[in-house]
Amino acid sequence: MQTPSEVLNQNVAAVPDRLVIEKVELRTVRVPLNEPFETSFGRIDSRLIFLVAVNGGGETGWGEVVAAEEPLYSYETVGTALHVIRDYLAPAIMGEPLRDISDLAQRLAPFRGHNMAKAGLELAFMDLLARLKCQSLSHLIGGTRESIPVGVSLGIQPSLDRLLERVDRYLDLGYQRIKLKIKPGWDIGVVREVRRRNPDIMLSVDANAAYTLADLDHLRTLDDFGLLMIEQPLEYDDLIDHAQLQSKLSTAICLDESITGIKRAKQALDLGSCRIINIKIGRVGGYSQAIGIHDLCYAKGIPVWCGGMLESGIGRAHNIALASLPGFVLPGDISASSRYFARDLIVPEVTVSRDGTVIAPLGPGLGFNVDLEYITARTETLMRLEPH
Ligand code: NPQ
Ligand code: MG
Secondary structure, eight states: OOOOHHHHHHHHHHHHSOOOOOOOEEEEEEEEEEEEEEETEEEEEEEEEEEEEEEETTEEEHHHHHHHHSTTSSSSSSHHHHIIIIIHHHHHSSOOBBOOOOHHHHHTTTSSOOOHHHHHHHHHHHHHHHTTTTTTHHHHHHHHOOEEEEEEEEOSSSHHOOOOOHHHHHHHHHOOOOEEOOOBBHHHHHHHHHHHHHHSSSEEEEOOTOOOOGGGHHHHHHGGGGGGEEEEETTTTTTTTHHHHHHHHHSOEESSTOOOSSSHHHHHHHHHHSSSEEOOOOHHTTHHHHHHHEEEEEEHTTOOEOOOOOOOOHHHHHHHHHSSTTTSSSSOOOHHHHHSSOSEEESOOOOOOOOOEEOOOOOSSSEEEEEEHHHHHHHEEEEEEEOO
């Protein structure tokens, strides 16, 4: 059987012959959140969505830069990504014909870091390719499933009662896994109560790097609750301390922030830093890295799942395509558009069925219509870039 990387290389190499990106458009679009989202690193009330549109071959492809406004989840922000794409990344990919996705990735590789900025361009390019080839993104990358199991990530709440109500609500909607955001002071007691009331659900926690090895004994008490995983307990760029912690926990550690590419994923697995990996296309710099991590984990029997960054429907649709690969065996943080937004930037919006799945669409590219009218109405910044 071919790995998704091989399928990708084959498909992308086949058509269309040498594509020229003629224009890149960057825009920020502010959308209100249904309710504030709070993690160990902060709280937001609205999301500034960063969209990338690329033109070539008579079509437009759409991508999303998942960076937040503040450098709290990662050092990248909407501002750094605007700067880096405008001044370095877009000029490197426009004008000259591109052969395939690895050609695009190679043009971006000399610029260090800034994975979310790179991913925004790679996503838009892949949507463009898929549209030009009249294929769904899922099919283009070698997806094997149409029905994708999903979970929900529940932020830190003003009270335990409110959290318990949210847990009930999302279980009633069919979500297959509940993830609780935790931090010191909002952890053991909260997890104990959610687990006591829901003995059989798939339950996990995400600390977003809120602890250190000095909290070892505290973290070990989480072993009592039959959690599916503990996500990113320690520092955002650490592998070594996580390896030590994993050796002293029975619960699987899942790394998110620390896995910034294929090489880091290899190192994490070699060191024993985690037993599960959360793959986010933005964090790792695009499809090529995301699929490479998937292939590595699939070969080693390491379960992966697709993380979320409060994306608009555009980023969400890319996540759905990625999560259709065979190694995505755990429910991801994909969720319905309505989990976060009253109105999404795509039509139709992403919905979760009663059985806790989303459907990977069959139409070309993202498989959703981009709602340009609503996007335009909410655009704060618009930048048109052309080759010079
Ligand atoms: C995670 N996401 O898995 C992230 C963290 C996160 C769904 O839990 C703005 C932009 C706010 C990105 C809040 C979920 C964010 C963000 C949280 C990412 O760690
Ligand atoms: Mg996380």
